[in-house]
Amino acid sequence: MASKTIKVDYLARVEGEGALLIKLKGERVTDVQLKIFEPPRFFEAFLRGRGYSEVPDIVARICGICPVAYQMSAVHALESAFGVTVEGQLRALRRLLYCGEWIESHALHIFMLHAPDFLGYPDVIQMAKDHREIVERGLRLKKTGNEIMTLLGGREIHPINVSVGGFYKVPARRDFNELRERLLRARDEARETVGWAARLRFPEFEQDYEFVALRHPHEYPFNEGRLVSNKGLDIAVQEFDEHFSEQHVAHSNALHCTLNERGSYLVGPMARYNLNFDKLSPLAQQTARDAGLKETCHNPFQSIIVRCVEVLYAFDEAIRIIDEYEMPDQPAVEITPRAATGAACTEAPRGAIWHRYHTNEEGLILDARIVPPTSQNQKTIENDLRAFLPARVQLPKDELTWQCEQAVRNYDPCISCATHFLKLTIEQE
Amino acid sequence: MKATIVIGVGNEYRGDDAIGLLVARRLKELPVPHTQIIEAGGEGAALMEAWKEAETVILIDAVQSGASAGTIHRLDAQAQQIPQRFFRYSTHAFSVAEAIELARALNQLPARLLLYGIEGKDFAAGAELSTEVRYAAEEVIRRVLIELQMIC
Numbered sequence: 120m121a122s123k124t125i126k127v128d129y130l131a132r133v134e135g136e137g138a139l140l141i142k143l144k145g146e147r148v149t150d151v152q153l154k155i156f157e158p159p160r161f162f163e164a165f166l167r168g169r170g171y172s173e174v175p176d177i178v179a180r181i182c183g184i185c186p187v188a189y190q191m192s193a194v195h196a197l198e199s200a201f202g203v204t205v206e207g208q209l210r211a212l213r214r215l216l217y218c219g220e221w222i223e224s225h226a227l228h229i230f231m232l233h234a235p236d237f238l239g240y241p242d243v244i245q246m247a248k249d250h251r252e253i254v255e256r257g258l259r260l261k262k263t264g265n266e267i268m269t270l271l272g273g274r275e276i277h278p279i280n281v282s283v284g285g286f287y288k289v290p291a292r293r294d295f296n297e298l299r300e301r302l303l304r305a306r307d308e309a310r311e312t313v314g315w316a317a318r319l320r321f322p323e324f325e326q327d328y329e330f331v332a333l334r335h336p337h338e339y340p341f342n343e344g345r346l347v348s349n350k351g352l353d354i355a356v357q358e359f360d361e362h363f364s365e366q367h368v369a370h371s372n373a374l375h376c377t378l379n380e381r382g383s384y385l386v387g388p389m390a391r392y393n394l395n396f397d398k399l400s401p402l403a404q405q406t407a408r409d410a411g412l413k414e415t416c417h418n419p420f421q422s423i424i425v426r427c428v429e430v431l432y433a434f435d436e437a438i439r440i441i442d443e444y445e446m447p448d449q450p451a452v453e454i455t456p457r458a459a460t461g462a463a464c465t466e467a468p469r470g471a472i473w474h475r476y477h478t479n480e481e482g483l484i485l486d487a488r489i490v491p492p493t494s495q496n497q498k499t500i501e502n503d504l505r506a507f508l509p510a511r512v513q514l515p516k517d518e519l520t521w522q523c524e525q526a527v528r529n530y531d532p533c534i535s536c537a538t539h540f541l542k543l544t545i546e547q548e
Numbered sequence: 549m550k551a552t553i554v555i556g557v558g559n560e561y562r563g564d565d566a567i568g569l570l571v572a573r574r575l576k577e578l579p580v581p582h583t584q585i586i587e588a589g590g591e592g593a594a595l596m597e598a599w600k601e602a603e604t605v606i607l608i609d610a611v612q613s614g615a616s617a618g619t620i621h622r623l624d625a626q627a628q629q630i631p632q633r634f635f636r637y638s639t640h641a642f643s644v645a646e647a648i649e650l651a652r653a654l655n656q657l658p659a660r661l662l663l664y665g666i667e668g669k670d671f672a673a674g675a676e677l678s679t680e681v682r683y684a685a686e687e688v689i690r691r692v693l694i695e696l697q698m699i700c
Contacts, residue, residue, distance in 0.1 A: 161561070161673035180561055183589035227593060231642045231650075244646065247653040255654065261593045 139527060141504060148508045151501045153527070163487045171197050171456055171482040175281045178474075178489070184227065187220035187272070188467030189489070190281045191342055192474040197283045199357075200461025200478055201454055208447040209285040210342070212271060215440045216278070217341040217465070218433040219267030222305075224468035225388075225426040225433075226264060228531045229316070230257025233423050236525040237319040253315070256308055260430065263305040266298055267437060285451030295441045302441070306434035309427070310406050316427040317410035322522070324507055325417040328499065329381060330390035333466055339398040339432060340391060340466050347394055348384065356464040359473050365490065376495040383498035386470025387530065388425045389416055400439075403432040419503060419529040426531075456482025467492050469531050493532045500530050551602045552583045552699055554692060557590040557609040557644060563675030564617075564668030568609045570677070571685050575692065583696055592647030596656065604660040604699050606692055609644055610681070611665035618667060618680030620688055625652070625661035662695065664688050 142150040162181050166174060178193045179186035191213060198205060205213070230253065231243045240246040247254040270290060272278025280287050331352060333344035346362075347353045354362055365374035378384050396404065396414040407428045416425060462475040470492030477486040507526050511519055556572025559565045572587045586598055590609065599605045611621060613631075623630060629652075630645040644663075651657045666688060669678045 165561075165674065180559070183559070183591050227591075227642060231593070231646075242646070243642070244649045244653050247650055251654060254650070258593055258596065262597055265594060265597065 139504075139523065141508065141523060143508065143512055146509050146512050148505050151504045151508075153497050153501050163489055166476075166484045166487040169484050171201075171283055171454075171476075171478060171484065174476070174484065174487075175283065176279060179278060179281075181489075181491075184224050185220060185467045185469065185472075186278055187216050187268070187281075188465060188472050189474075190278065191217060191465040192463050192467075192472045192489075193476075194281060194283050195342060195463030195465060196461045196474040196476050197478070198454075198461070199463055200459040200476060201283075201456055201482075202459075203284060203452055203454060205285055205452055208445055209289070209451070211440045211444065212286065212289060214338075214341050215267060215437055216271045216281070218437040218440070219264045219271065221433045221468050222264030222430055222437075223261050223268065224264075224531075225430045226257050226261035228468075229312070229423055229426050229430070230254060230261070233426075233528055233531070234319075236521075236528060237321075237423070256312065260305055260308060260312070263301055263434075266301065270294065270298060282451050284454045285447075285449070287450060289447055289450045291446050292444055295444065299438065299441050302434055302438050306402075306431065306438065309431040309434050310402070313406045313410045313412075313424065313427040313431055316424045317412060319423065321418060321420040322507075323418075324420060324503075326419070326503065326506060328389075328417065329378065329384040330393045331378070331384045331386050331495075332390040332394045332471060333464060334394055335398070337398070339395050339400075339436070342465050346464060346471065348378075349393065350381065352378065356473065357462050359462060359464065359490075360475075363490075365494070374490075374494055375498050376490055377498060383502055384495065385499045386492050386495045387422070388429050388468075388470075389419065389422050390470060391466060392416060392425045392428065399428070399432050400435040402435050403428055406431055419526070422529050422531075454482075456480065469493060470495065493530070496530050496532065500527055500532065503529070552604040552606075552696065553586060553599060553602045554580075554583055554606045554696075555586045555588050555595065555598060555608070557588050557595075557607060559589065561673055563670040563672050564666075564678055564681045565610045565671050566677060567666050567668065567681050567685050568607075571608045571688055571692070574685075574689055578689075578693070580693070580696060590643050592642040592644065592650065595644065595647045596651050599651075599658050599661070600656065602658050604662075605658045606662045606664065606695060607644065608664045608666070608688060608692070610668040610671075612668055612671070613665070615667045616680075617669035617678055618684040620684050620691075621663075621665035621667070622691075623663040623665065625657060625663060626659075630663065660699075664692065 140152045166177060174193045175190045178189035181189050235243055235246045238246055243254060268278060273280040329348050329350045331348045333340035334347045335344035345353055346356055362379055363376055364379055365376045368375050393415045412424050458480045460477050464471050464473045472492055473490040475488045476484055479485055503526055504523060511522060554575060556568035558568035569587050572585050576585050588595060625648050630648045666681055666684045668681055
């Protein structure tokens with residue numbers, strides 16, 4: 120039987136660089152390896168010996184796209200270690216900051232990286248020539264997310280205003296006036312975008328995933344909740360280690376994270392949506408329904424619609440938070456460090472991000488562990504390709520390669536989070 | 549007068565990739581009139597936003613094109629397309645080269661956009677800046693100051 124190896128040297132339009140190797144024998148997929156080249160857990164080592172108050176600014180540097188996610192999991196983990204809970208308006212401001220990051224990150228992926236796949240362009244630059252309106256809308260929405268980040272975080276990327284216990288400074292109510300107007304306009308555009316995304320054409324492809332996301336009794340999850348799945352998982356985030364394992368695999372430098380006994384699982388927008396549809400705002404729920412998106416979605420290609428729904432939700436939630444905002448008396452609650460262990464999980468744009476820190480009595484970091492969303496999805500991405508390929512192996516090589524890349528992009532893999540250099544290679548012998 | 553901005557792009561923790569940021573920091577310490585100096589992580593849409601109102605933009609970033617370490621590349625975005633692979637070591641998929649080309653496609657390029665690329669050698673996390681890149685940075689600072697004098 121003839122065997123093929125498809126080779127693609129580059130995984131374009133994913134954050135960072137990665138490698139994907141696919142081997143085919145006839146119509147049989149003999150091997151799929153998502154290769155991730157990770158420097159030896161640089162940041163975990165870098166954090167050792169640092170003071171707790173340095174952690175938010177250091178982890179923000181891990182990724183230019185989701186710095187808030189790293190900061191939020193870090194501050195919650197350290198607050199849990201020090202026995203502190205951040206509530207009220209400070210908690211609300213953290214949600215608002217997260218709204219900014221989701222908008223920014225999702226808009227980047229929806230319009231700049233993923234839309235060209237569905238509209239048949241090699242990249243957004245070519246797409247902009249025929250779909251100028253859509254690209255400009257994407258830039259506008261993304262900019263509004265940037266503005267939330269700048270107002271609260273001090274600057275658009277690598278926000279510097281987040282501290283263990285809260286913020287270094289907090290805005291006054293009037294500081295939100297102009298932003299609120301722009302958020303209202305952006306929310307309308309975000310609403311239209313859901314309908315636009317739903318009209319794209321999607322390959323027929325559904326899988327029986329185990330979706331894992333936070334679930335909170337009253338909110339669509341950003342900062343808090345229990346880790347739950349559609350297959351029976353329901354744990355406190357501190358119990359992560361008892362239920363999930365990270366393994367080295369020969370072909371990848373990053374760790375593969377799996378659920379003990381059940382294996383691969385999926386984190387990210389689809390998992391959040393499927394497990395928390397009832398917690399979306401009425402506007403987001405109604406817009407999803409109007410667009411024909413059911414309360415559960417099992418087609419990873421439709422994650423672009425789910426991201427659009429989450430962008431709409433983030434605008435809606437940001438407006439709600441601003442409308443209820445009152446400037447807190449103190450920008451942060453007081454912290455007294457102690458020797459302890461603290462863990463936390465929050466919802467990065469790409470899915471659950473888990474941190475755990477050991478500190479000594481002065482609050483120095485003795486040990487840090489960071490499990491980013493992309494390393495959790497790695498195995499699921501490989502499984503998707505195994506299932507996706509057999510029906511398509513007859514396609515011309517270029518087309519097949521493109522479709523495989525698209526299947527990887529469904530996960531918006533942030534290679535710079537999971538690792539740093541990822542290079543995509545698909546081989547067809 | 550419309551603004552002149554200098555943007556240093558880079559990642560502190562990625563060896564030679566930090567050089568754009570360091571150049572921006574050095575320039576901030578010097579008397580550079582009528583010029584805004586910005587440090588950026590290189591995310592493309594944010595770059596497009598940063599230069600939107602500017603007449604003249606000078607971008608400084610580390611590159612890897614195969615030339616020897618410390619080589620200084622000067623590209624004029626109005627005169628030529630920016631090869632996307634040039635900036636492959638950025639951690640962003642939508643980065644400097646894409647931002648410039650998307651701005652071109654949307655007719656949003658500033659009147660003048662110059663790009664100083666410094667050929668890097670070591671982009672590993674936690675690596676030190678290489679000597680060649682440090683020396684090249686001094687030369688780039690000198691050249692950027694001359695460019696700014698000619699503009700202002």
